[in-house]
Amino acid sequence: MVRKGLRHSRVYEARQLYDIYSILGIPTNKKLIVCPLPQHPHHNNTPSFSISMKDGHQHFHCFGACGASGDVIDLIGYLQISNYDSLNGEHVRRALEILSAGYKISPPARAPRTPALPNDIWETFVPPGAEVLEYAKMRGLKPETLKKFMVGQSGMFGKTWMTMPAFHFGRLQGIKMRNVHAVHVRDRYASMEGSINGLFNLNGIYYSPDPILIVKGEIAAMLLDQYGFLVCAPTAGESTACAELLPHMIWSSRRILVADNDPDPKVRRMMDEYAVKRAEMLRAEIKRPPEQYKDIDDFLLAEPKLALAAVEGWLK
Ligand SMILES: [Zn+2]
Structure with missing residues (x-):
């Protein structure tokens, strides 16, 4: 219209x-x-x-x-x-x-979508084993961070997964799984059966009037949380605009959507379109790391001081 x-x-x-x-x-x-x-x-x-x-x-x-x-x-x-x-x-x-x-603000009730996962299922995966600890370290994540976010390890389907649960007010929405030995892009991530889309680290940003970062995935969110930033990540894939998440972040004075720089121009164009759509839905501004870095994780790991200054600048 x-x-x-x-x-x-x-x-x-x-x-x-x-x-x-x-x-x-x-x-x-x-x-x-x-x-x-x-x-x-x-x-x-x-x-x-x-x-x-x-x-x-x-x-x-x-x-x-x-x-x-x-x-x-x-x-x-x-x-x-x-x-x-x-x-x-x-x-x-x-x-x-x-x-x-x-009129009084009153977000419409959603069609009831309930996760089909037992609420405490994440406990069966913690603490993570050596393979996940090693992988997490390579991604810049400290053991305390893994503990804080209830990250675990699963051997489902004969693979080793880093399990990353997302909660909304104590209710488990889903568990994202990162295959720590993935060779192809397509094998990297899975969601545990019964998961529904949600916002990773909702508890960390809810009701905050301060500016927040919206990143693409759980690992980037945990990495930025380690540095003390208010950060969340929609658990749905990039192609999902996630308009239903806006009421959860409506108190923040500014929202910064951190986009990637995919080296493949075709992928990049598609991802940029998704980012624009998501930013529009979540009323966020788009920021991205310098061109030489594929994503914010890369930037933070390679040049932490410069990256932190950049992120702080985005939030000002
Ligand atoms: Zn009528």
Whole structure:
């Protein structure tokens, strides 16, 4: 949809933070209601107005006579602005203002996605054995850091994995596994069966008003945490924009998304597109290490002083 003259990030944010159900004052189990829009001709009380999740945000659609559809911003527009036109940037801007000034933030409930992993399964993998300790050392991670993040070792599928659990408020979301002897890019990472996407180190950044770093993976996050930075990493692959994680980091005054410099130009183009999309969803600024380094880990390990100064500069 065209959103002329509007910063997209504000639209994305509003879609994540306001709930159509709570604005209409209806229970979240109602999927179809009588159309509440003023332009709907009311001959009868047939429910025609549906609410669903689409492209990561709530969407309404009236299958009845008015045929209106849109997101939470459009809903406010139709309810409160006469002759609202969702393609008119000025109308959308006014609707957004009414929404943010007059309604309580109430992030929409997600379709229930529950991890199918027993909450304490990570304990069976700790403490890590010699192979993981050695691998972690090579990646710059100290034994205390491994302990702090409950990193372990698993011999699943005849391979040696470094296990890295992600928790949301004490609930295990999933366990990322790094094959410590991987030869090919494709063998490097796996997620333990039953994992769902989440935010690694959510506990470390939650409610913080300070600037935070958003990195690509658990290892970079642990490395930066060792240096005292507020850092988190979406556990989903780079192609996932992770809009659902924004409410978890909305208190931070600034968000810095740390992108990579992939040496393969084709991969680089794709990764850059993913980074732009993710940064837009999480309302973050993109920063990257100098071109000669593939990623922030490389930069930190090769030139720690310079890298730390750079990261501190990004957060200022
Ligand atoms: Zn209608």
